[in-house]
Structures are given as structure tokens and as C-alpha cells.
Amino acid sequence: MDNRTDLWTRRTGENHTLPPRLRLASTGTLTYGLPVGEVLGVSTLADAELVAGASGLDRVVQRLNVMEVPDVLAWVKPNELLLTTGYPLRNRPAALGHLVTGLNERGVAALAVKPGAYLDELPAEMLARADRLGFPLIQLPEHVGFDDILNQVLTDILNRQAAILARTEEVHRALVQIVLCGGGLCEVTEELAVLLGCAVLTLDGDQRVLARAGDPGVLRALEGWLDGRPGPGLHGDRVVVPVAAGGLGHGLIAAHFPGGDLSDTEVGILERAATVAALVITKQQAVAAVESKYRADFLRDVLAGRAGDGARVVAHCAGFGWDLDRPVAVVVAALDLDAGSTDDGTAKQAQERLAAAWEAAVRRRDRSAAVAAFAHEVVAVIGAPAGEALTDLVGGLVREVSAADSLVFSTGVSRTAATPEALPGAYDQAVKAVRVGRQMHGPGETAHFDALGVYRLLSLVEDTAELHAFVREALGGLADDADPEAADLRRTLQMLLDTNLNVAETARRLHFHYNTLRYRIGKLERLVGPFTEDPHLRLNLNLALRVLRMRGI
Known part of the structure; x- marks a missing residue:
């Protein structure tokens, strides 16, 4: 009894020998059946003789067929053992060589011929072709x-396949x-490694290792x-099986059998294990989704001032691994979706990708930061270094996520924010910085609240x-x-104010x-008053134009 058989006996209490090894079909995929060499060992073929094609004895037989018509090539299937008396070609013995090639x-898999009644002997050309092609005759x-x-x-x-199914079902x-x-x-991975006597890796969709077991x-x-990045399938003494559920790929299971071949039982176990792994992963995803929602809801309460006093907030966040008992800054990232990307499914997927990318980037820099995805934005509460270091930190995060x-x-x-009460x-402030930055400079802008200048003051006016x-009034x-001429005149007025009423420079720019x-x-x-002479009027006009640019805030 080999090592794998002994493991099976210890695990199941059954004393079976493992079935012989599988062979590869011409497509490179595993096929279930009996090699031609084993077929020749059954009692009914005890007196049969292999007359040619001995190098093809490892071809797999999955089904049998009988040749009754000369044009049998149109009806045969891969991995068949074809039986014939030669009757369909009794008057054309020369065609038997071409039959072997076809x-x-x-x-x-092989051709079994019963000579005598219609063929006295097999033609030499037929035997030569069979030997040349490795086609068992x-x-x-x-x-x-x-x-x-x-x-x-x-x-x-059928008995072989039934035994395989019974054993894989037991392992499943x-x-x-x-x-x-x-x-x-x-x-699950450790159990696989013990049952199969091999090294096993379980990987996620990005081929990051989730679990491992076996010889280091x-x-x-x-x-x-x-x-x-090998694809799923058999690769010599290695096999890769996809882990999928609900039409979605969740990763791979890879196994390595040094110095050995894969058996049909082992492949079946790996396929069943992939199903179990998919069950585990989907369960973990469901739990993670619930936990993520709970964390996001609590952080939303903290940022809305509904989570209680500072001590309670700090203690509760510590359970999530968040440290808010230090100077922190709030960073808000909001997707800039164009009009063609407003589909709910597309927007949700984009939001999930943004949240995952932000969380990964923040975790690499600050493992105690709080990160959560809200309905339309991702919020991170990160430790705030002094001075320009915060600008550099956020800039690095934005570049990495982008x-x-x-x-x-x-x-x-x-x-x-020095305390949780200031969050x-x-x-x-961060939400307003997003809106002002987007309005002032377009999509993809990073804006710091302290750098908004007059827009910061305007954004603080709650009565829009x-x-x-x-x-x-201004x-x-x-x-x-709605008036195109008014919009054109506003542009002229803004340029005049920007150039400090330099008429020549304004004319050149426009x-x-x-x-x-x-x-x-x-x-x-005539429309707004003598702004070229009144500095207070110019200030009012400039502020009014800035408010117009901030519309929607």
C-alpha cells in the first residue's frame, strides 16, 4: 500500500488501493477511463494480441463502438475502442492503412480486428502505419x-468512475x-495536503496566497x-483548479506532486475542494460586508456627532483597530463620474474599487487609520503629521490610488482635528474642499480646506x-x-478684475x-455701476462672481 493509500485508509477507514493514474488526452485535459494496456488485461481479451502500435498503450478508452459501415470515420468519437471484423472493407484491404490514419x-484509442471470416491477415501497410503513429492495433x-x-x-x-465518485464525495x-x-x-488547505500527500496553495483572484500547506x-x-500565471489545468506534476461561485472567479487552488503523476481520485478531490473553498470565501465575503457596513455606520455617526463623547468614541474605535486619540485629518475621496457612467451597477462597482484601493493605500501608511466607504464617497481619518508632511502624505495616497x-x-x-469632538x-471641511476643488478646477482635483482662500469663507455661509x-443684487x-450675452459680459468683467483693470492686457487675453x-x-x-472708480464695488463684484463659480455648494 503506497503512502496516499495509507492516508486514505486512516481518514476514511476504507482499505482501497488508489486507482491507476490518469492519462492526458490530445487536448491536454484529464480523461477518465482505462488505458489500452489495462483493457488488454481483461479476461475476454486474454488471448488477444497487440500486433502494432505498442507505444500507444497509454491511450485512454472511455467508450466502445463497432464498425459496421465503410465510412465509419464520420461516426467515431475520441477515446473509443473500435471493434471490427473487417467486413465493411473486405473488398478493399488497401483502405485499411488509410483507416488507421483517419x-x-x-x-x-485503438482498433481491435477479428480476422478470419473476411480478412485472412492484416496488411503490412496497416501494421506499419499503426507502429509509426503509435496507434494500438x-x-x-x-x-x-x-x-x-x-x-x-x-x-x-463504470466501476472505476463509480469508485472515484464515491471517494471524492466522501472527501467532499x-x-x-x-x-x-x-x-x-x-x-481546508491543510487537510488537502495531508490527504493527497502534496503541497497545496490557495490563492485569491489576484493570485495572492491565502493559505498554504505542505513541504516548505x-x-x-x-x-x-x-x-x-499558468492557466487552470494539468501541468505535469502540478495542477491548477479554479475556485468559482455564482459565475464569479474567486481564486485558484494549486497542488504540486513532486516526482509523481496525478491520479483521477486526486483530481476529483481538488475539484471538490475548490467548491468548498468557494463556499468559505463567499462566507468570509458576506461576513466582511456586514462588518464593513457596521464600521462605516459607526464612523458616519462619529462624523455626524452622534456617537457620544470623545472617550466612548476612542474606546469603540480601538475595537476596530482605529486610533482616534491623536491629531488626525479627515480625507474624503469622491468619484467624478461622467454622464455616460451613471448606470447604478457601474457606479457601485466603481465605488467598491475606489474603496478597496483607498483602504489598501492608507493601510500601508497608517495601520491605525479609520477607512470606510459611504454611499458616494470614501472617508479616511488618518494621523496628521505637522506642516507640509500632511500635504505630502495625501499626495502620495492620491497618486497610489490613481x-x-x-x-x-x-x-x-x-x-x-485635535480631539474626536472636532471630527x-x-x-x-473635507466635503466642502471636495466640492470647491471640483468646481474651481474640474475632476481629479485635490483640495485642502486651508488652501481655499476666499472660497473657504464663502463655503462657511450656510444660508445659500x-x-x-x-x-x-451685485x-x-x-x-x-439663461442669457448668453450676460455670460459673455461676466467673462469680460472677471478678466478686467483679474488684471486689475489693465485694459490692454484684458484685450490681449480676450x-x-x-x-x-x-x-x-x-x-x-451702465449695468452694474462705476466699478472702474469704486474699489468697494469691485470687491462686491469679485465676490459675486466667485459665488457664481461655487454654485451648488
Whole structure:
């Protein structure tokens, strides 16, 4: 009894020998059945003689067929053992050589011929071709009936497959029991390594190792081989099986059998183990989703000032691994979705990707930071270093997340919050920084609340109706967005204010003739007043134009 058989006996209490090894079909995939060499060992073929193609004895027989018509090539299937008396080609013995070539091209396992009644002997050309192609050619004794061969060989194939299914089902139940008793991927992987006597790795969708078991040296070799990203399937003494559930790929299970081949039982166990691993992963994802929602809900309460006093917030966050008992800054990242990307499913996937990328980037820099995904933004509460170091820290985070994904997002950074009680205000500052930065500079902007200048003051005005009333009073008819001429005149007015009323420079920037600009200045003064002479009026106009640019805030 070999080592794997002994392991099976200890695990199941059954004393079976493991079935012979599988062979590879021409496609490179595993096939269940009997090699031609074993088929020749059944009792009904005891007197049969292999007359050619001895190098093909490892071809796998999965089914049997009888040749009754000359054009049998249209009806044969791969891995068949074809039986014939030669009757269909009795008048064309030369065609038997071409028959061997055609059967070999279609993946037939072997051809068994019963000469005598219609063929005195097999042609030399037929034997030569069979030897050249490694196609087994079997000469049957006259006293053996085809029905006896069919019954016995098919029975052996079915018994083999039934034994494989019974054993893999037993292992499947054992692995499921591990999960039901609270075991995870580590326990499932360790059980596989013991049952199969090999090294096993369980990997996620990005081929990061989730669990490992087996000889450390073999595991290192297997990991190095997996760096080449081999696809699922059999690769010599290694096999890779996909872990999938619900049409989604969750990773891979890879096994390495140094110096050995895979058996059909082992492959079946790995496939069943992949199903169990998918169950574990989906369970972990469900638990993680619930925990993530709970953490996000609590952080939302903290940022809204509903989580209680500072001591309670610090203690509760410590249970999540968050340290808020230190100077921190709130960073808000919000997706910039264009009009063509408003589909709910697409937006949700993008939000999940952004959250995962931000959490990974933040964790690498500050393991005690709080990170959570809200409905339309990702919020991070990170330790705030002094001075420009915070700007550098956030800049590095934004660059890393942007490089990891093609998503475009705007980022807002608050002032430093010294205590948990200051976090609601800091969150409000970061949200406003996102909105102002996006309005001022477009998508993908990173804005710090302290660097917003006058926009910071304007954003602190909570009564937006009062702001809009101020705009209408200062600009009058120029505040009308529906009037293209008003919008054009506002642009001229803004440029004049930006150049400190330098008419020549304004005309150059707007590509106007000098006299055209003088005419426009006169028109503007009739609409809003003598701004070229009144500095207080210029201040009001400048503020009104800034408020217009902040519309929606």
C-alpha cells in the first residue's frame, strides 16, 4: 500500500488501493477511463494480441463502438475502442492503412480486428502505419464475441468512475464538515495536503496566497512557478483548479506532486475542494460586508456627532483597530463620474474599487487609520503629521490610488482635528474642499480646506439663499445664466478684475480690439455701476462672481 493509500485508509477507514493514474488526452485535459494496456488485461481479451502500435498503450478508452459501415470515420468519437471484423472493407484491404490514419486523427484509442471470416491477415501497410503513429492495433481471437468485450470493458470503466465518485464525495463531505465546524481556508488547505500527500496553495483572484500547506521547499517552488500565471489545468506534476461561485472567479487552488503523476481520485478531490473553498470565501465575503457596513455606520455617526463623547468614541474605535486619540485629518475621496457612467451597477462597482484601493493605500501608511466607504464617497481619518508632511502624505495616497486604477476622483482634506469632538467639523471641511476643488478646477482635483482662500469663507455661509440674493443684487441682469450675452459680459468683467483693470492686457487675453473692450466697459458700468472708480464695488463684484463659480455648494 503506497503512502496516499495509507492516508486514505486512516481518514476514511476504507482499505482501497488508489486507482491507476490518469492519462492526458490530445487536448491536454484529464480523461477518465482505462488505458489500452489495462483493457488488454481483461479476461475476454486474454488471448488477444497487440500486433502494432505498442507505444500507444497509454491511450485512454472511455467508450466502445463497432464498425459496421465503410465510412465509419464520420461516426467515431475520441477515446473509443473500435471493434471490427473487417467486413465493411473486405473488398478493399488497401483502405485499411488509410483507416488507421483517419482513426488516429480523430483521437480513437485503438482498433481491435477479428480476422478470419473476411480478412485472412492484416496488411503490412496497416501494421506499419499503426507502429509509426503509435496507434494500438489489436488482433482478436475468433472465439470471443463483441458483446462479451463490450460488457466487460464498459463495466470496468463504470466501476472505476463509480469508485472515484464515491471517494471524492466522501472527501467532499469531510471538507464541508471542517467548514461547518468553523474551519477556514487554512484548515481546508491543510487537510488537502495531508490527504493527497502534496503541497497545496490557495490563492485569491489576484493570485495572492491565502493559505498554504505542505513541504516548505516545494511550496516555494510552486509559488515561483505560479508567478508565470499558468492557466487552470494539468501541468505535469502540478495542477491548477479554479475556485468559482455564482459565475464569479474567486481564486485558484494549486497542488504540486513532486516526482509523481496525478491520479483521477486526486483530481476529483481538488475539484471538490475548490467548491468548498468557494463556499468559505463567499462566507468570509458576506461576513466582511456586514462588518464593513457596521464600521462605516459607526464612523458616519462619529462624523455626524452622534456617537457620544470623545472617550466612548476612542474606546469603540480601538475595537476596530482605529486610533482616534491623536491629531488626525479627515480625507474624503469622491468619484467624478461622467454622464455616460451613471448606470447604478457601474457606479457601485466603481465605488467598491475606489474603496478597496483607498483602504489598501492608507493601510500601508497608517495601520491605525479609520477607512470606510459611504454611499458616494470614501472617508479616511488618518494621523496628521505637522506642516507640509500632511500635504505630502495625501499626495502620495492620491497618486497610489490613481495608479492602481483608472478611476477619476476628487479629494478634499480637512484641517487637523485635535480631539474626536472636532471630527464632525473636520468632515464638513473635507466635503466642502471636495466640492470647491471640483468646481474651481474640474475632476481629479485635490483640495485642502486651508488652501481655499476666499472660497473657504464663502463655503462657511450656510444660508445659500442669502448668497444667491447677494449675487443678484451685485450683478443685476448679469446673473442670468439663461442669457448668453450676460455670460459673455461676466467673462469680460472677471478678466478686467483679474488684471486689475489693465485694459490692454484684458484685450490681449480676450482677443478683443482695444476700442471694443472700451465699449464693453461702458456697457458693464451702465449695468452694474462705476466699478472702474469704486474699489468697494469691485470687491462686491469679485465676490459675486466667485459665488457664481461655487454654485451648488
